[in-house]
Amino acid sequence: MFKYKDSIIEASLIILFTLILILVGVTGFLVWKRTEVTLDKAEIGLQPKENLMLIKGINSDMIEAENMILAFNLSRDSSHMKDYDLIVRKTAVKLLDLRAYSHQDKSFSSEVDTLTDLVADKYLIMDSLAHLRNNYRVSEAMKKVVRRTSAVKQNVSDQKNDSGLMEKLFRKKRDRQRKQQESEQNSTELSKLKSDLYTLNSTESRKELINNNIEYQLLQTEKKLTEAINVILLNLEKEEREHLKIELNIGAEAAKDTQGIMLVFLTLLILLISLSAYLIRSYLNKNKEHQLFLIESGKQKEELAASKLRFISILSHEIKTPLHAISGFSEQLMKNPNSQNGKSETIEMINESARHLMQIVNDVLDYTKLEFNKVAILKEPFNPAEQIEFALQLFQKNVDSKNVELSFDNQWKKRVVLGDQIKWRQIVVNLISNAVKFTDSGSIHVQLLALTQSDRQVLVKLVVKDTGIGIDEKELKSIFEEFKQENDHITVKYGGSGLGLNIVSLLVELHGGYITVRSEKGKGSEFTVEIPYQIGTSDIPQIDKKQEEFVSLENMTILIADDEPYNIKLLRKMLEGMPCQILEATNGNEALEMAKIFNPDVILMDIRMPDKNGVEAAIEIREAFKGKENHILSIVALSAGITEEIKNKDLDIFDAFLDKPFRENELFEIVFGIKKDLNTQSKDENPDVQPLFNLETLKKTTGTNTSFFKEMVETFIESTQNGLNEMSVNLKKSELNQIQLVAHRIAAPCKHLEAVALYELLKQIEHAKEIDPVEKWLNEAHLLFNQIKELLEIEFQSSK
Amino acid sequence: MGAVNKEVYRIGIIEDSVFYNQLIHRGIEDHLNRCHVDHNRDYLVETFMSYDDFYRNFNGNTKLAFIDYQLDNNATGLWVVKEIRERCTNCQMYMLSDAKRIWDLYSCILEGADGIILKDKEAMFWCKYILENLLINHV
Numbered sequence: 001m002f003k004y005k006d007s008i009i010e011a012s013l014i015i016l017f018t019l020i021l022i023l024v025g026v027t028g029f030l031v032w033k034r035t036e037v038t039l040d041k042a043e044i045g046l047q048p049k050e051n052l053m054l055i056k057g058i059n060s061d062m063i064e065a066e067n068m069i070l071a072f073n074l075s076r077d078s079s080h081m082k083d084y085d086l087i088v089r090k091t092a093v094k095l096l097d098l099r100a101y102s103h104q105d106k107s108f109s110s111e112v113d114t115l116t117d118l119v120a121d122k123y124l125i126m127d128s129l130a131h132l133r134n135n136y137r138v139s140e141a142m143k144k145v146v147r148r149t150s151a152v153k154q155n156v157s158d159q160k161n162d163s164g165l166m167e168k169l170f171r172k173k174r175d176r177q178r179k180q181q182e183s184e185q186n187s188t189e190l191s192k193l194k195s196d197l198y199t200l201n202s203t204e205s206r207k208e209l210i211n212n213n214i215e216y217q218l219l220q221t222e223k224k225l226t227e228a229i230n231v232i233l234l235n236l237e238k239e240e241r242e243h244l245k246i247e248l249n250i251g252a253e254a255a256k257d258t259q260g261i262m263l264v265f266l267t268l269l270i271l272l273i274s275l276s277a278y279l280i281r282s283y284l285n286k287n288k289e290h291q292l293f294l295i296e297s298g299k300q301k302e303e304l305a306a307s308k309l310r311f312i313s314i315l316s317h318e319i320k321t322p323l324h325a326i327s328g329f330s331e332q333l334m335k336n337p338n339s340q341n342g343k344s345e346t347i348e349m350i351n352e353s354a355r356h357l358m359q360i361v362n363d364v365l366d367y368t369k370l371e372f373n374k375v376a377i378l379k380e381p382f383n384p385a386e387q388i389e390f391a392l393q394l395f396q397k398n399v400d401s402k403n404v405e406l407s408f409d410n411q412w413k414k415r416v417v418l419g420d421q422i423k424w425r426q427i428v429v430n431l432i433s434n435a436v437k438f439t440d441s442g443s444i445h446v447q448l449l450a451l452t453q454s455d456r457q458v459l460v461k462l463v464v465k466d467t468g469i470g471i472d473e474k475e476l477k478s479i480f481e482e483f484k485q486e487n488d489h490i491t492v493k494y495g496g497s498g499l500g501l502n503i504v505s506l507l508v509e510l511h512g513g514y515i516t517v518r519s520e521k522g523k524g525s526e527f528t529v530e531i532p533y534q535i536g537t538s539d540i541p542q543i544d545k546k547q548e549e550f551v552s553l554e555n556m557t558i559l560i561a562d563d564e565p566y567n568i569k570l571l572r573k574m575l576e577g578m579p580c581q582i583l584e585a586t587n588g589n590e591a592l593e594m595a596k597i598f599n600p601d602v603i604l605m606d607i608r609m610p611d612k613n614g615v616e617a618a619i620e621i622r623e624a625f626k627g628k629e630n631h632i633l634s635i636v637a638l639s640a641g642i643t644e645e646i647k648n649k650d651l652d653i654f655d656a657f658l659d660k661p662f663r664e665n666e667l668f669e670i671v672f673g674i675k676k677d678l679n680t681q682s683k684d685e686n687p688d689v690q691p692l693f694n695l696e697t698l699k700k701t702t703g704t705n706t707s708f709f710k711e712m713v714e715t716f717i718e719s720t721q722n723g724l725n726e727m728s729v730n731l732k733k734s735e736l737n738q739i740q741l742v743a744h745r746i747a748a749p750c751k752h753l754e755a756v757a758l759y760e761l762l763k764q765i766e767h768a769k770e771i772d773p774v775e776k777w778l779n780e781a782h783l784l785f786n787q788i789k790e791l792l793e794i795e796f797q798s799s800k
Numbered sequence: 801m802g803a804v805n806k807e808v809y810r811i812g813i814i815e816d817s818v819f820y821n822q823l824i825h826r827g828i829e830d831h832l833n834r835c836h837v838d839h840n841r842d843y844l845v846e847t848f849m850s851y852d853d854f855y856r857n858f859n860g861n862t863k864l865a866f867i868d869y870q871l872d873n874n875a876t877g878l879w880v881v882k883e884i885r886e887r888c889t890n891c892q893m894y895m896l897s898d899a900k901r902i903w904d905l906y907s908c909i910l911e912g913a914d915g916i917i918l919k920d921k922e923a924m925f926w927c928k929y930i931l932e933n934l935l936i937n938h939v
Contacts, residue, residue: 697921701827708826712819719818737874744870748898748919749819 013279020272027265034258038251052240054098058115059233061091062122062226069126081130088123095119108239115232122225125218132211132218319360322353329353358661363499366426370506377510381536382421384460385410385448391428392446395436404436405443412450417460417533423507424531428462430504431527435466442467442524458535465526471519479517480505504529556580557598558671561591561614562606562638567660571604574664575671588612588620595621599631602674605654607639614639618653634674638662692788694754695795701752716753717789720746724782727765731778736771739778758784806842810862811931813847814854814880815896816872820919821847824866824896827924828931851875860887864934866917866927869897869904878904881911894930896923 065087072080095116099109329346392408399406435444447463471479480501508515513531560571563586575582583598585591587609595603603621607614618635625633635653640660656670695713702709723746730738747762761781768774811828815821825847832843846862848854850872865884869877877895884891895908898919905916917926 700921701823701924703830705830708830711826712823715819715822722818741870741872741874745817746819748817749823751898751919752819752823752921752923754921 013275017272017275017279020268020275024265024268024272027261027268030261031258031265034254034261038254038258051098051101052237052244054094054101055233055236055240058091058094058098058119059230061087061094062119062229065091065123065126069130072130084126084130091119091123108236111232111236115229115236118225118229118232122222122229125222125225129215129218129222132215319357322357322360325353326350326357354661363503366503367499367506370503370510377423378420379418379534380421381416381418382424383416384424384462384533385413385415387421387425388428388446388448388462391425391432394429395432398436399444402436402439403441404439406436407443407445409445409447412448412460415450415458416536417458418536419511419531419533423511427504427507427529430500431462431464431529434500435464435468435525435527439466439468439524453532456535457532459530459532462529462531463526465524467524470521470523470525471517472521473519476517476519480515556602557583557600559583559585559591559594559598559600559603561585561588561603561609561617563587563609564606567606567638571667574667588614588617591617592620592624595633596624599628599633601632601634602671603633603635604638604658605635607637615653622653636670636674692755692757692784692791696754698753713792716749717792719749720758720785721789724778724785727778728782731771731775734771736768736774739771739774740766740768755784755788758788806840808861809841809843809935810859810864811843811845812854812858812862812865812891813845814851814858814865814871814877815847815868816849816870817868818849820868820896820923821849823924824927828927831928831931851879854880855883858884858887860889862888862891864931865891865893867893867895867908867913869895869908876904877913878908878911881908881913885912892930892934894927 065084068080068084068087071077072084095112099112099116329350333343333346333350388408388410392406396406432444432446444464444466447461447465449461449463451459451461453459505515508529508531511531513529515530516528517525518528519525558575558580560568560582561584562568562571565586568584568586572582572584583594583600585594589612591603591605591614592612594600603618605614605618609617612620614637618637621633621635625631634655636656636658637654638658638660655674658666658670698712699709702712723742726742727739730742743762743766747759747766750756750759750762758781761777761784765774765777765781768777813821813824813828815824825845828845829843832845846857846859848857852873862884865880867877867880867884871877871880877897881893881895884893893908893913895905895913895916896919897905897916905913909916915930917923917930
């Protein structure tokens with residue numbers, strides 16, 4: 001059962017381990033999947049949002065474009081315009097990209113369209129602003145021209161003033177005249193230019209004013225456009241941020257879920273690891289335990305082998321000693337069969353040796369039975385004190401010869417318990433036997449006490465105290481173990497199988513009791529046995545031992561079936577002088593044949609026989625005698641190894657069992673018992689004749705009160721008569737129901753008086769389905785009742 | 801000196817068979833006279849031969865009743881059981897029957913009867929046994 005329980009626990013752990021492993025795998029997979037999703041979401045979150053970037057890019061481009069235009073307007077550097085063109089292109093590309101990203105979201109794409117238009121308008125205005133300031137160059141150029149022409153004019157006047165006297169007079173009059181003409185032309189042109197320039201300047205001034213106005217308007221428009229663009233950009237940015245938030249939230253939730261599953265996964269993983277660790281540890285422990293167990297059992301086996309070897313050597317000595325005596329003394333008798341000199345002593349020695357040998361063998365058998373739990377405890381009433389007195393009587397002679405005083409203090413007189421008398425006797429005899437054996441002088445005191453435990457239970461206490469050799473303190477612990485005597489010297493000096501105390505302790509244990517010992521080397525020992533018993537009544541069944549005196553084996557045929565000639569001879573010897581026929585068979589087949597031919601009354605059947613053993617032969621004999629119901633056959637099993645198991649199994653084949661070696665009186669007890677059974681078995685009465693009534697039950701009911709008995713008989717007669725009469729009256733009226741009621745009423749008393757025939761008739765009437773047959777039954781009932789009445793009256797007359 | 805008021809322990813037998821009525825009556829009385837001499841108590845065994853007789857004369861202080869199942873005029877023990885249950889607070893009821901009317905007897909048990917005694921040779925023994933148990937517990 002324990003191993004079975006272990007296996008269930010192990011199997012459960014393995015199943016649990018597998019389940020957790022599967023769960024870990026599943027949760028691990030889920031964690032991986034969730035982590036993937038979470039990472040994807042996080043990736044999305046981390047990726048720079050294109051739309052937002054574009055929106056910001058567009059915004060910054062426009063600011064930059066504005067700056068470029070402003071720079072150009074201030075510096076008139078054409079490189080700024082180049083940069084500006086670049087920015088415009090970049091903005092256009094961004095707008096196209098934004099449009100492309102937003103194509104799935106309709107509201108977003110419509111906003112992008114609006115933004116595109118607004119940005120285009122803004123750039124147009126900026127273009128206009130840039131071109132507007134470009135005309136101013138003309139005015140500046142014109143101013144430069146004016147300054148230049150002013151400088152030319154100054155040169156011409158200086159040339160006029162700087163001509164010399166000689167040059168003027170003689171050398172280049174022509175040149176002078178020509179130069180004078182040129183300068184007059186130049187001054188005329190200059191004057192014209194100047195007036196043109198002044199006209200242009202004034203025109204320009206007016207244009208500048210107009211341009212300023214236009215610029216102002218353009219700037220206003222630009223401002224509005226910029227505001228509108230900013231609003232759209234803000235909306236777009238907001239929307240994008242919202243989308244981003246949502247995606248981030250989704251990612252966060254996925255992360256949370258992942259967290260939860262991760263927790264579960266980790267928990268299961270820890271469980272799995274713990275379980276694995278536990279299983280590994282328990283496996284290692286079991287391994288270790290198993291190894292220790294193997295080592296321990298190896299040691300025990302060695303010890304046991306050593307003990308057994310020692311036991312066998314002791315036992316062989318103990319067995320050989322009496323055998324040697326039996327063999328030796330028997331040989332002497334055979335040598336001188338007629339010599340009377342010391343014959344009775346010789347026979348006594350042989351008998352004593354045989355008894356001793358039997359004791360040894362019985363000890364071994366008892367020990368074996370106890371070790372293999374083949375002993376049953378009987379529950380019969382017995383007096384423990386009586387068994388002690390019996391045992392003391394057995395050893396009285398031994399103690400007398402040794403000058404040892406044997407005393408018994410019975411503090412629980414005449415009390416009866418329910419238990420196994422034989423086992424109790426065995427305990428008592430073994431303890432007293434040990435005390436007698438190991439006490440050479442002094443006293444042996446036996447005490448019997450009882451401690452009441454409850455109304456039904458009592459603890460019987462037996463104390464055996466001696467002044468013997470005592471037991472060494474070191475050996476006290478192992479004194480109850482098998483094959484142990486204190487040491488080999490004790491065995492040699494005192495003999496014994498070394499099983500006595502072991503048997504006692506096993507028997508006490510079997511009864512649920514305790515045995516303890518106190519001892520001092522050289523001073524003596526005290527053994528205390530406590531056994532709980534149920535309190536019995538004082539009625540101990542007395543076995544009538546006188547029966548064999550009155551039973552004769554006359555006309556009895558006894559068949560002895562045994563393959564051992566010695567056993568047949570011994571049985572013949574025992575039954576010698578009895579007036580019975582004795583037959584012999586040496587094996588099972590022969591026994592069967594002889595049984596069929598001679599119809600013996602008793603078969604003494606040995607169990608172990610060649611060819612066909614005693615059990616098989618007995619079964620076949622029983623089968624053969626099945627048809628012979630008048631012949632009663634008893635089969636007694638004889639064997640040296642009859643166990644409880646065999647007895648229980650073959651209970652219906654054998655009538656009795658005799659363990660070899662058995663004594664003569666044991667055989668007689670069984671055989672005479674069988675004969676007595678045969679004698680007392682009477683033939684059956686004629687079963688066909690049934691009495692009309694039986695007053696035994698009524699007598700039992702009324703007890704010793706004769707007036708009560710007579711009254712009841714008279715009542716029976718009167719009530720039944722009245723009932724039958726009433727039924728007859730109702731029959732005339734054809735009232736079946738009334739008839740049946742009355743029949744029911746008077747039927748029961750008939751049953752009480754065992755007037756079976758009358759009872760059955762009345763029941764027939766009670767259950768009649770129609771009235772026709774009732775008349776016939778009623779008439780029969782009247783007749784039957786009249787007979788009963790007559791007999792009852794006769795009985796009454798005779799009892800007076 | 802005033803007379804001591806003794807307790808009266810009533811036992812009722814409702815049985816239309818003269819034989820059984822007398823048997824149980826005498827049997828119980830005999831038993832009580834031999835085994836239960838009690839100076840503080842009187843035992844009274846009352847018998848009723850029909851349902852009408854029972855209905856008119858049955859005392860509500862009865863402690864034990866033996867009731868035949870099949871009574872006269874098609875009356876049954878079941879009626880008696882029901883009636884006793886109405887009148888008595890603490891009356892043990894045992895059905896007497898020789899019939900194999902298992903269902904009928906069972907229905908009496910359901911109504912409150914405490915047991916069934918078959919009318920065979922053991923009937924008287926069981927009546928005494930029940931009485932003894934009751935008296936032991938009552939005491």
